[in-house]
Amino acid sequence: MIPAKASGTGQNLHRTTNAEMTAIFTADQAARDNPAKIDWEALDRADKERRARTQFLIEKGALDSGDDFYHAAYVFQHGDDPADFLKAHALAIVAVARGKSEATWIAAATLDRYLQNIGQPQIYGTQFRHPPKQKWTQEPYRRDLLPDAVRKASGVPPLEEQDKQREDWEKALP
Template sequence: MRRLATVLLCLILSQGALAAEAPEDCGSDCPVNAEMTSLFDADQAARKNGFDGDWDRIEAEDGQRRARTGGLIAAGALRSGTDFYHAAYIYQHGGEPDDYLKAHVLATSAVAKGRADAAWIAAATLDRYLKAIGRSQIYGTQYRVRDGVATQEPYDRALVPDALRAVAGVPLLAEQETERAELEREAQAREARRRSGAE
Protein backbone atom coordinates (compact mmCIF):
# COMPACT_ATOMS: atom_id res chain seq x y z
CA MET A 1 0.00 0.00 0.00
CA ARG A 2 2.82 2.38 0.86
CA ARG A 3 4.47 1.70 -2.51
CA LEU A 4 1.18 2.44 -4.34
CA ALA A 5 0.79 5.72 -2.47
CA THR A 6 4.35 6.70 -3.41
CA VAL A 7 3.73 5.87 -7.09
CA LEU A 8 0.47 7.85 -7.10
CA LEU A 9 2.15 10.82 -5.44
CA CYS A 10 4.92 10.76 -8.06
CA LEU A 11 2.34 10.66 -10.87
CA ILE A 12 0.41 13.58 -9.41
CA LEU A 13 3.57 15.66 -8.95
CA SER A 14 4.80 14.86 -12.46
CA GLN A 15 1.49 16.09 -13.92
CA GLY A 16 2.00 19.45 -12.21
CA ALA A 17 5.57 19.64 -13.50
CA LEU A 18 4.41 18.90 -17.05
CA ALA A 19 1.79 21.63 -16.84
CA ALA A 20 4.47 24.16 -15.83
CA GLU A 21 6.74 23.39 -18.81
CA ALA A 22 7.37 25.98 -21.49
CA PRO A 23 4.88 26.16 -24.34
CA GLU A 24 5.48 24.01 -27.39
CA ASP A 25 8.28 25.34 -29.59
CA CYS A 26 6.89 27.07 -32.65
CA GLY A 27 10.26 27.31 -34.41
CA SER A 28 10.82 30.38 -36.54
CA ASP A 29 7.06 30.95 -36.92
CA CYS A 30 6.50 32.15 -33.35
CA PRO A 31 4.43 35.29 -33.06
CA VAL A 32 6.23 38.33 -31.65
CA ASN A 33 5.08 39.39 -28.18
CA ALA A 34 3.63 42.90 -28.58
CA GLU A 35 4.29 43.88 -24.97
CA MET A 36 7.96 42.87 -25.25
CA THR A 37 8.23 44.94 -28.44
CA SER A 38 6.71 47.92 -26.63
CA LEU A 39 9.21 47.56 -23.77
CA PHE A 40 12.09 47.40 -26.25
CA ASP A 41 10.84 50.45 -28.16
CA ALA A 42 10.62 52.43 -24.90
CA ASP A 43 14.13 51.29 -23.93
CA GLN A 44 15.56 52.50 -27.22
CA ALA A 45 13.58 55.76 -27.25
CA ALA A 46 14.96 56.64 -23.81
CA ARG A 47 18.46 56.60 -25.31
CA LYS A 48 17.81 58.67 -28.43
CA ASN A 49 19.49 61.76 -26.94
CA GLY A 50 22.70 59.92 -26.06
CA PHE A 51 24.49 61.35 -23.05
CA ASP A 52 22.09 64.31 -22.81
CA GLY A 53 19.20 62.33 -21.28
CA ASP A 54 17.88 62.46 -17.72
CA TRP A 55 19.81 59.40 -16.55
CA ASP A 56 18.25 59.17 -13.09
CA ARG A 57 14.81 58.87 -14.72
CA ILE A 58 16.10 56.53 -17.46
CA GLU A 59 17.70 54.17 -14.92
CA ALA A 60 14.48 54.06 -12.87
CA GLU A 61 12.47 53.25 -16.00
CA ASP A 62 15.09 50.66 -17.01
CA GLY A 63 14.47 48.90 -13.69
CA GLN A 64 10.72 48.85 -14.33
CA ARG A 65 11.26 47.45 -17.84
CA ARG A 66 13.59 44.74 -16.49
CA ALA A 67 11.05 43.77 -13.84
CA ARG A 68 8.25 43.47 -16.41
CA THR A 69 10.51 41.60 -18.84
CA GLY A 70 11.42 39.18 -16.04
CA GLY A 71 7.71 38.58 -15.49
CA LEU A 72 7.20 37.82 -19.18
CA ILE A 73 10.15 35.42 -19.14
CA ALA A 74 8.85 33.64 -16.03
CA ALA A 75 5.40 33.32 -17.60
CA GLY A 76 6.84 31.73 -20.76
CA ALA A 77 5.47 34.63 -22.81
CA LEU A 78 8.65 35.08 -24.88
CA ARG A 79 8.71 32.64 -27.75
CA SER A 80 10.18 34.25 -30.86
CA GLY A 81 13.79 35.10 -31.61
CA THR A 82 12.71 38.74 -31.72
CA ASP A 83 11.23 38.47 -28.21
CA PHE A 84 14.52 37.16 -26.83
CA TYR A 85 16.48 39.78 -28.80
CA HIS A 86 14.37 42.56 -27.31
CA ALA A 87 14.68 41.12 -23.80
CA ALA A 88 18.48 40.94 -24.18
CA TYR A 89 18.61 44.68 -24.82
CA ILE A 90 16.43 45.38 -21.79
CA TYR A 91 18.72 43.37 -19.51
CA GLN A 92 21.98 44.69 -20.95
CA HIS A 93 20.91 48.12 -19.70
CA GLY A 94 20.94 46.81 -16.14
CA GLY A 95 23.53 47.72 -13.56
CA GLU A 96 24.56 44.37 -12.12
CA PRO A 97 26.70 41.52 -13.48
CA ASP A 98 23.70 39.16 -13.34
CA ASP A 99 21.75 41.55 -15.60
CA TYR A 100 24.50 41.32 -18.23
CA LEU A 101 24.76 37.55 -17.88
CA LYS A 102 21.00 37.19 -18.29
CA ALA A 103 21.17 39.49 -21.32
CA HIS A 104 23.83 37.20 -22.79
CA VAL A 105 21.66 34.11 -22.23
CA LEU A 106 18.69 35.88 -23.82
CA ALA A 107 20.78 36.95 -26.82
CA THR A 108 22.09 33.43 -27.40
CA SER A 109 18.50 32.19 -27.16
CA ALA A 110 17.54 34.74 -29.82
CA VAL A 111 20.29 33.40 -32.10
CA ALA A 112 19.10 29.83 -31.46
CA LYS A 113 15.57 30.93 -32.40
CA GLY A 114 16.78 32.22 -35.77
CA ARG A 115 17.59 35.86 -35.00
CA ALA A 116 21.13 35.85 -36.47
CA ASP A 117 21.67 39.57 -35.86
CA ALA A 118 21.49 38.87 -32.12
CA ALA A 119 25.05 37.52 -32.34
CA TRP A 120 26.42 41.04 -31.80
CA ILE A 121 24.40 41.65 -28.62
CA ALA A 122 25.45 38.18 -27.41
CA ALA A 123 29.10 39.22 -27.80
CA ALA A 124 28.54 42.67 -26.27
CA THR A 125 26.72 41.32 -23.22
CA LEU A 126 29.44 38.74 -22.61
CA ASP A 127 32.05 41.51 -22.74
CA ARG A 128 29.98 43.69 -20.42
CA TYR A 129 29.55 40.78 -17.97
CA LEU A 130 33.27 39.98 -18.00
CA LYS A 131 34.21 43.59 -17.30
CA ALA A 132 31.60 43.82 -14.52
CA ILE A 133 33.21 40.88 -12.70
CA GLY A 134 36.71 42.30 -13.10
CA ARG A 135 37.79 40.18 -16.08
CA SER A 136 39.03 41.25 -19.50
CA GLN A 137 36.52 41.59 -22.31
CA ILE A 138 37.22 39.29 -25.25
CA TYR A 139 35.38 40.75 -28.26
CA GLY A 140 36.19 44.44 -27.76
CA THR A 141 32.66 45.85 -27.76
CA GLN A 142 32.98 47.94 -24.59
CA TYR A 143 34.61 51.38 -24.65
CA ARG A 144 35.06 53.83 -21.79
CA VAL A 145 36.06 57.47 -22.13
CA ARG A 146 37.53 59.23 -19.13
CA ASP A 147 39.46 62.50 -19.03
CA GLY A 148 39.63 62.60 -22.82
CA VAL A 149 41.11 59.11 -23.13
CA ALA A 150 39.14 56.28 -24.77
CA THR A 151 39.99 52.74 -23.78
CA GLN A 152 38.68 49.20 -24.07
CA GLU A 153 40.87 47.89 -21.25
CA PRO A 154 40.97 45.41 -19.75
CA TYR A 155 40.81 43.58 -23.07
CA ASP A 156 42.24 40.17 -23.99
CA ARG A 157 42.67 40.71 -27.74
CA ALA A 158 44.27 37.29 -28.28
CA LEU A 159 41.49 35.02 -27.01
CA VAL A 160 38.99 35.63 -29.82
CA PRO A 161 40.48 35.95 -33.32
CA ASP A 162 39.09 38.40 -35.88
CA ALA A 163 37.44 35.49 -37.73
CA LEU A 164 35.18 34.88 -34.71
CA ARG A 165 34.58 38.60 -34.25
CA ALA A 166 33.31 38.67 -37.84
CA VAL A 167 30.93 35.76 -37.16
CA ALA A 168 29.44 37.74 -34.26
CA GLY A 169 29.16 40.93 -36.31
CA VAL A 170 31.78 42.64 -34.13
CA PRO A 171 34.26 45.05 -35.77
CA LEU A 172 37.73 43.61 -36.36
CA LEU A 173 40.68 44.77 -34.24
CA ALA A 174 41.86 47.39 -36.75
CA GLU A 175 38.31 48.78 -37.04
CA GLN A 176 38.03 48.88 -33.26
CA GLU A 177 41.22 50.92 -33.00
CA THR A 178 39.83 53.40 -35.55
CA GLU A 179 36.60 53.64 -33.53
CA ARG A 180 38.51 54.05 -30.25
CA ALA A 181 40.63 56.86 -31.72
CA GLU A 182 37.50 58.60 -33.05
CA LEU A 183 35.81 58.39 -29.65
CA GLU A 184 38.92 59.88 -28.10
CA ARG A 185 39.02 62.75 -30.63
CA GLU A 186 35.33 63.49 -29.99
CA ALA A 187 35.86 63.45 -26.21
CA GLN A 188 38.83 65.79 -26.46
CA ALA A 189 36.88 68.16 -28.74
CA ARG A 190 33.95 68.20 -26.26
CA GLU A 191 36.34 68.94 -23.42
CA ALA A 192 38.01 71.75 -25.40
CA ARG A 193 34.59 73.29 -26.19
CA ARG A 194 33.59 73.01 -22.54
CA ARG A 195 36.78 74.73 -21.39
CA SER A 196 36.56 77.51 -23.97
CA GLY A 197 32.93 78.16 -23.04
CA ALA A 198 33.80 78.32 -19.34
CA GLU A 199 36.64 80.83 -19.81
Protein backbone atom coordinates (compact mmCIF):
# COMPACT_ATOMS: atom_id res chain seq x y z
CA MET A 1 0.00 0.00 0.00
CA ILE A 2 1.31 3.43 -0.92
CA PRO A 3 0.35 6.17 1.54
CA ALA A 4 -1.60 9.05 0.12
CA LYS A 5 0.39 12.22 -0.29
CA ALA A 6 -0.56 14.91 2.20
CA SER A 7 -2.58 17.58 0.51
CA GLY A 8 -3.43 21.12 1.37
CA THR A 9 -0.17 22.09 3.05
CA GLY A 10 0.83 24.37 0.19
CA GLN A 11 4.24 25.40 1.52
CA ASN A 12 5.17 26.96 -1.79
CA LEU A 13 2.00 28.97 -2.22
CA HIS A 14 1.98 32.68 -1.47
CA ARG A 15 -0.26 33.09 1.54
CA THR A 16 -1.53 36.32 3.02
CA THR A 17 -0.99 36.95 6.71
CA ASN A 18 -4.05 38.12 8.62
CA ALA A 19 -3.36 41.55 10.18
CA GLU A 20 -5.89 41.02 12.96
CA MET A 21 -4.26 37.73 13.98
CA THR A 22 -0.88 39.46 14.03
CA ALA A 23 -2.31 42.20 16.27
CA ILE A 24 -3.82 39.61 18.63
CA PHE A 25 -0.46 37.83 18.87
CA THR A 26 1.41 41.09 19.44
CA ALA A 27 -0.97 42.01 22.28
CA ASP A 28 -0.63 38.51 23.77
CA GLN A 29 3.15 38.77 23.86
CA ALA A 30 3.21 42.41 25.05
CA ALA A 31 0.99 41.49 28.00
CA ARG A 32 3.80 39.23 29.22
CA ASP A 33 6.72 41.64 28.76
CA ASN A 34 7.18 42.36 32.46
CA PRO A 35 6.17 39.29 34.52
CA ALA A 36 6.78 41.07 37.84
CA LYS A 37 4.05 43.63 37.04
CA ILE A 38 1.39 41.36 35.54
CA ASP A 39 -2.16 41.71 36.86
CA TRP A 40 -3.00 38.00 36.52
CA GLU A 41 -6.78 38.46 36.70
CA ALA A 42 -6.72 41.09 33.95
CA LEU A 43 -4.37 38.94 31.88
CA ASP A 44 -6.68 35.94 32.26
CA ARG A 45 -9.66 37.99 31.01
CA ALA A 46 -7.66 39.38 28.08
CA ASP A 47 -6.35 35.90 27.21
CA LYS A 48 -9.91 34.54 27.11
CA GLU A 49 -10.95 37.37 24.77
CA ARG A 50 -7.96 36.76 22.51
CA ARG A 51 -8.72 33.02 22.37
CA ALA A 52 -12.38 33.68 21.55
CA ARG A 53 -11.49 36.06 18.73
CA THR A 54 -8.81 33.70 17.42
CA GLN A 55 -11.29 30.82 17.47
CA PHE A 56 -13.71 32.97 15.46
CA LEU A 57 -10.99 33.69 12.89
CA ILE A 58 -10.13 29.98 12.66
CA GLU A 59 -13.77 28.96 12.18
CA LYS A 60 -14.27 31.71 9.59
CA GLY A 61 -11.29 30.40 7.61
CA ALA A 62 -9.51 33.73 8.02
CA LEU A 63 -6.12 32.22 8.88
CA ASP A 64 -3.99 31.26 5.92
CA SER A 65 -0.26 31.73 6.38
CA GLY A 66 2.23 29.90 8.53
CA ASP A 67 2.53 33.10 10.55
CA ASP A 68 -1.23 33.10 11.19
CA PHE A 69 -1.20 29.57 12.59
CA TYR A 70 2.01 30.25 14.54
CA HIS A 71 0.40 33.29 16.16
CA ALA A 72 -2.80 31.37 16.91
CA ALA A 73 -0.76 28.57 18.53
CA TYR A 74 0.78 31.05 20.96
CA VAL A 75 -2.64 32.46 21.85
CA PHE A 76 -4.06 29.02 22.64
CA GLN A 77 -0.90 28.00 24.48
CA HIS A 78 -1.95 30.60 27.07
CA GLY A 79 -5.22 28.74 27.60
CA ASP A 80 -6.91 27.30 30.64
CA ASP A 81 -7.31 23.62 29.91
CA PRO A 82 -5.83 20.67 28.04
CA ALA A 83 -8.08 21.25 25.00
CA ASP A 84 -6.52 24.71 24.55
CA PHE A 85 -3.01 23.24 24.66
CA LEU A 86 -3.88 20.44 22.25
CA LYS A 87 -5.44 22.96 19.87
CA ALA A 88 -2.29 25.09 20.15
CA HIS A 89 -0.25 22.03 19.23
CA ALA A 90 -2.40 21.33 16.15
CA LEU A 91 -2.11 24.97 15.07
CA ALA A 92 1.67 24.84 15.45
CA ILE A 93 1.81 21.74 13.25
CA VAL A 94 -0.12 23.60 10.54
CA ALA A 95 2.29 26.54 10.90
CA VAL A 96 5.25 24.21 10.31
CA ALA A 97 3.46 22.60 7.35
CA ARG A 98 2.93 26.07 5.89
CA GLY A 99 6.62 26.84 6.04
CA LYS A 100 7.03 28.49 9.47
CA SER A 101 9.99 26.44 10.71
CA GLU A 102 10.21 28.46 13.95
CA ALA A 103 6.91 26.85 14.96
CA THR A 104 8.70 23.59 15.79
CA TRP A 105 9.49 24.92 19.27
CA ILE A 106 5.90 25.94 20.04
CA ALA A 107 4.74 22.56 18.71
CA ALA A 108 7.04 20.87 21.24
CA ALA A 109 6.08 23.23 24.07
CA THR A 110 2.35 22.84 23.51
CA LEU A 111 2.65 19.06 23.45
CA ASP A 112 4.60 19.15 26.72
CA ARG A 113 2.04 21.47 28.31
CA TYR A 114 -0.82 19.28 27.09
CA LEU A 115 0.82 16.12 28.44
CA GLN A 116 1.49 17.63 31.85
CA ASN A 117 -2.08 18.93 32.07
CA ILE A 118 -3.52 15.46 31.47
CA GLY A 119 -1.30 13.95 34.15
CA GLN A 120 1.42 12.62 31.84
CA PRO A 121 5.13 13.52 31.82
CA GLN A 122 6.41 16.02 29.31
CA ILE A 123 8.81 14.63 26.69
CA TYR A 124 10.80 17.62 25.36
CA GLY A 125 11.50 19.50 28.60
CA THR A 126 10.02 22.88 27.70
CA GLN A 127 7.91 23.33 30.84
CA PHE A 128 9.55 24.65 34.01
CA ARG A 129 7.65 25.42 37.19
CA HIS A 130 8.46 26.63 40.67
CA PRO A 131 6.21 25.05 43.31
CA PRO A 132 5.99 27.05 46.57
CA LYS A 133 8.94 26.38 48.91
CA GLN A 134 10.51 23.99 46.41
CA LYS A 135 13.19 24.17 43.75
CA TRP A 136 12.52 24.79 40.07
CA THR A 137 11.48 21.60 38.32
CA GLN A 138 10.46 20.17 34.97
CA GLU A 139 8.85 17.11 36.51
CA PRO A 140 7.06 15.06 35.57
CA TYR A 141 9.46 14.65 32.66
CA ARG A 142 10.24 11.55 30.61
CA ARG A 143 13.82 12.53 29.71
CA ASP A 144 14.65 9.18 28.12
CA LEU A 145 11.95 9.14 25.44
CA LEU A 146 13.54 11.55 22.96
CA PRO A 147 17.23 11.92 22.16
CA ASP A 148 18.80 15.37 22.18
CA ALA A 149 18.96 15.23 18.37
CA VAL A 150 15.15 15.33 18.26
CA ARG A 151 15.08 18.14 20.80
CA LYS A 152 17.58 20.10 18.72
CA ALA A 153 15.57 19.53 15.52
CA SER A 154 12.54 20.88 17.40
CA GLY A 155 14.31 24.02 18.61
CA VAL A 156 14.47 22.71 22.19
CA PRO A 157 17.74 22.81 24.15
CA PRO A 158 19.45 19.49 24.94
CA LEU A 159 19.20 18.01 28.45
CA GLU A 160 22.51 19.48 29.61
CA GLU A 161 21.40 23.02 28.66
CA GLN A 162 18.02 22.47 30.29
CA ASP A 163 19.76 21.47 33.52
CA LYS A 164 21.87 24.63 33.38
CA GLN A 165 18.79 26.77 32.69
CA ARG A 166 17.01 25.26 35.68
CA GLU A 167 20.09 25.89 37.89
CA ASP A 168 20.33 29.50 36.65
CA TRP A 169 16.66 30.09 37.50
CA GLU A 170 17.22 28.56 40.92
CA LYS A 171 20.01 31.08 41.57
CA ALA A 172 18.12 34.06 40.13
CA LEU A 173 14.63 33.21 41.42
CA PRO A 174 15.02 30.82 44.39
